[in-house]
Amino acid sequence: MSEKRYEKGPGKGPEKGPEKEPTRETARILVVGGGYVGMYTALRLQKKLKPELRSGAARIVVITPDPYMTYQPFLPEAAAGSISPRHVVVPLRRVLGQCDVIVGEVKTVDHARRTATYTTLAARQEGAEPATLTYDELVLAPGSVSRTLPVPGLADHGIGFKTVEEAVGLRNHVIGQLDIASSTRDPAVRDAALTFVFVGGGYAGVEALGELEDMARYAARFYHNITADDLKWVLVEASDRILPEVGPEMGKYTIRELRGRNVDVRLKTRLESCENRVAVLSDGSRFPTRTVVWTAGVKPNPLLAATDLPLTDRGRLKCTARLTVDGAPGAWSAGDTAAVPDVTADQDGAHCAPNAQHALRQARTLGDNIAASLRGEPLVDYAHAYAGSVASLGLHKGVAHVYGRKLKGYPAWFMHRVYHLSRVPTLNRKARVLAEWTLSGLFKREIVSLGSLENPRAEFELAAGGVPPAGPSGDAPGGTPKGSS
Ligand SMILES: Cc1cc2nc3c(=O)[nH]c(=O)nc-3n(C[C@H](O)[C@H](O)[C@H](O)COP(=O)(O)OP(=O)(O)OC[C@H]3O[C@@H](n4cnc5c(N)ncnc54)[C@H](O)[C@@H]3O)c2cc1C
Numbered sequence: 001m002s003e004k005r006y007e008k009g010p011g012k013g014p015e016k017g018p019e020k021e022p023t024r025e026t027a028r029i030l031v032v033g034g035g036y037v038g039m040y041t042a043l044r045l046q047k048k049l050k051p052e053l054r055s056g057a058a059r060i061v062v063i064t065p066d067p068y069m070t071y072q073p074f075l076p077e078a079a080a081g082s083i084s085p086r087h088v089v090v091p092l093r094r095v096l097g098q099c100d101v102i103v104g105e106v107k108t109v110d111h112a113r114r115t116a117t118y119t120t121l122a123a124r125q126e127g128a129e130p131a132t133l134t135y136d137e138l139v140l141a142p143g144s145v146s147r148t149l150p151v152p153g154l155a156d157h158g159i160g161f162k163t164v165e166e167a168v169g170l171r172n173h174v175i176g177q178l179d180i181a182s183s184t185r186d187p188a189v190r191d192a193a194l195t196f197v198f199v200g201g202g203y204a205g206v207e208a209l210g211e212l213e214d215m216a217r218y219a220a221r222f223y224h225n226i227t228a229d230d231l232k233w234v235l236v237e238a239s240d241r242i243l244p245e246v247g248p249e250m251g252k253y254t255i256r257e258l259r260g261r262n263v264d265v266r267l268k269t270r271l272e273s274c275e276n277r278v279a280v281l282s283d284g285s286r287f288p289t290r291t292v293v294w295t296a297g298v299k300p301n302p303l304l305a306a307t308d309l310p311l312t313d314r315g316r317l318k319c320t321a322r323l324t325v326d327g328a329p330g331a332w333s334a335g336d337t338a339a340v341p342d343v344t345a346d347q348d349g350a351h352c353a354p355n356a357q358h359a360l361r362q363a364r365t366l367g368d369n370i371a372a373s374l375r376g377e378p379l380v381d382y383a384h385a386y387a388g389s390v391a392s393l394g395l396h397k398g399v400a401h402v403y404g405r406k407l408k409g410y411p412a413w414f415m416h417r418v419y420h421l422s423r424v425p426t427l428n429r430k431a432r433v434l435a436e437w438t439l440s441g442l443f444k445r446e447i448v449s450l451g452s453l454e455n456p457r458a459e460f461e462l463a464a465g466g467v468p469p470a471g472p473s474g475d476a477p478g479g480t481p482k483g484s485s
Pocket of ligand 1: 032033034035036037038063064065066069072073074075076104105106107141142143144161162163203204301303334335336337354355356357358359390
């Protein structure tokens with residue numbers, strides 16, 4: 001490592017003990033985001049920069065809103081109860097022992113000055129101004145956010161499917177709706193409770209619907225007055241296909257499979273409104289419902305607009321194949337945030353798709369390139385031809401198109417599990433997920449709703465004579481009435 005490379009301008013890092021205080025010679029690497037790219041890049045840097053981290057010549061700071069990385073491909077299984085929520089997340093402090101993990105949110109980046117501002121939970125509670133942090137190398141990886149449209153009622157009644165909280169909330173909500181339907185005498189309430197509308201036919205929407213439908217179908221057996229046929233599942237997709245990730249043929253198979261399960265798949269259709277708990281579609285149909293799940297794509301994180309870095313027309317960071325931000329030395333990116341040229345594509349100007357497959361591999365190249373750059377060594381291009389995709393459609397059901405091979409049903413589902421078990425980070429998580437799958441093969445599924453967990457003080461407040469806070473009403477996903485389980 002060249003000492004000279006580490007002689008960067010002054011600056012102050014986050015508050016830490018004196019032994020780790022950065023010096024003028026310390027290369028400060030700021031990683032924004034603790035998802036796929038953030039976590040895997042930091043892991044790679046921990047490995048590649050071991051001597052520098054030990055000697056204090058390099059320091060890595062990770063800023064992310066949650067102290068864990070979410071393995072998003074397992075969210076549908078978490079919603080179905082096949083994997084417990086704790087096991088679809090990886091605790092960052094445990095795996096990033098050589099990094100400083102700050103739970104906070106980066107608000108702005110001024111790369112010309114090599115500074116970023118960020119808020120923490122404590123600062124927000126105290127009403128403090130965002131703190132400023134100076135860095136030498138920036139890895140900007142805040143991922144994407146749900147792409148919403150101004151659909152009336154959506155903000156009040158919809159729920160996304162990107163976080164573990166949403167997955168768990170949705171599971172509790174769906175089971176809660178069965179409880180509501182089972183206990184009402186009003187046919188309109190029952191009908192709305194048993195109608196579930198999903199908007200968006202990509203990975204997230206199809207897998208979430210597939211897993212939840214399967215779970216609810218099973219749960220219905222335990223209700224004396226609900227049968228699986230009473231449940232109405234609607235998938236609304238604006239284009240003429242679903243699951244583009246597995247190709248047209250497997251996409252058509254998925255539609256047949258879902259329709260075979262009585263799922264109402266509507267192509268070339270949009271959600272126009274969901275006010276007053278009625279989902280109105282562009283084909284004129286209306287579904288009274290208490291559940292609208294919005295998974296109609298993602299858009300780049302709004303943080304990107306609060307930086308001085310170059311963006312593409314679609315709002316992603318303009319990057320090179322070396323994962324540097326174009327024309328901004330010292331700035332790096334990958335994953336959903338970055339428009340990275342796909343050097344394996346036949347046509348010019350193609351970019352890597354925003355998915356986990358690229359995010360994970362790009363993060364490794366990114367870590368290697370940052371280490372190489374600090375040492376004055378040459379950088380390498382990121383090159384990975386898309387291998388295809390696997391998707392789960394419920395227990396023992398799936399679809400896959402990988403390396404030209406098309407699989408459906410049980411073999412695809414099995415491949416989905418093997419693939420994701422091999423990919424979920426850390427041996428600890430792999431062992432726990434495998435144990436859960438094995439146990440759920442031996443015992444029956446859990447069908448209980450713990451929506452009341454979202455309002456843990458309600459019972460005590462009632463006992464103490466207070467008025468319980470306006471808790472989850474069971475109307476909006478993410479909450480069910482207490483005692484509904
Ligand atoms: C339900 C679901 C299923 C999926 N299934 C698949 C699949 O089967 N296969 C596949 O290839 N892809 C799948 N994907 C897509 C895949 O998960 C994403 O492409 C991948 O997570 C992108 O990685 P990333 O690091 O760019 O973003 P993320 O993993 O989303 O990480 C972004 C991180 O940045 C943090 N952050 C956000 N804002 C800030 C801020 N202001 N300051 C600091 N930190 C911030 C976030 O909290 C998060 O930790 C799925 C996605 C979903 C939602």
